[in-house]
Amino acid sequence: MHIDIITVLPKLIESPFNDSILKRAQKKGLVTVNVIDLRPYSTNKHNTIDDYAFGGGAGMVMMVEPIDRCITDLKSKREYDEVIYMSPDGTLLTQPIANELSMKKNLILLCGHYKGVDERVREHLITREISIGDYVLSGGELAAAVLADAVIRLLPGVLSDETSALSDSFQDNLIAPPVYTRPSEYRGWKVPDVLLSGHEAKIQEWRHEKSLERTRERRPELLKKH
Incomplete structure (x- = not known):
């Protein structure tokens, strides 16, 4: 499996994949996890990836163009089964969803931040939205780590006792x-x-x-x- 995680805070999400089961899964070659910094896909010298919302209101919104450029770049290298946006109003993550995603080959996980992403990202670039619960986090990074963990541990060969996941x-x-x-x-x-x-x-x-x-x-x- 190949998982690309798009984020504005790469250091926040790298840690979970450097220890324990997730680290061993990567060492065994069972999964590749790449954390993609969104800022280099900005179109200005300050690497800005957010702006004020049209119509006013509190908070900043992640811009459509850097996200589109990043996803387009990733898609030029491989085909993806799903482009998933981690969102509090997405479909609630369940074990059957984790089971389903563990059968996929290539995934993109997009981490929202600030007040979320420009709606055009959700309309045209995302294939699925997933939430880990009815609450709001500062960003989608921790949610993406939760989803990735739930999926990766199900891959054949990741757990030393493969029947363990079946009895969860x-x-x-x-x-x-x-x-x-x-x-x-x-x-x-x-x-x-x-x-x-x-x-x-x-x-x-x-x-x-x-x-x-x-x-x-x-x-x-x-x-x-x-």
Whole structure:
């Protein structure tokens, strides 16, 4: 997979890809993540990429021309499956969306900033808009990192145990069951006996029951989908 992330703050988004699973995925050659600084695509000597909104109002707006020039440049090098704008009013990111995007080959993630992007970017250059929640961030960089993480960890070979992703919360519209590790007893707090029994069928049954119970308590709306 190849992911290009367009941003006005490249240093803000580089860090998440330099550690842990995302770093190993790149070292293995399973994904390439390029952080693209938008400012060099500006058409003036000050590298300005934003301006005041027509009609007035607070805040600045990212200009259409630098974004168009950047995306056009990237598209001259490869074909992209999606050009995604990280926006608070986009489609809410879910596990099925992450699953779907993990099957793609080339993605562009555009990080908004200030009061957002010129609407013509959304009308003519973007194929999809995704939000990570009903709240507003200072920019789309952290949201792009969240989306990239959710997608990259699903690529074959990224996780040492590839079945791990299949048992994540939301994969089957259920929240994951409780998990425990050593010691089996701590300060009188004991691990459930069934997990120590070695009886695989009973363990799986217990985990499924706990998933249902936890989902019913915390996210009952998921049970309709399940």
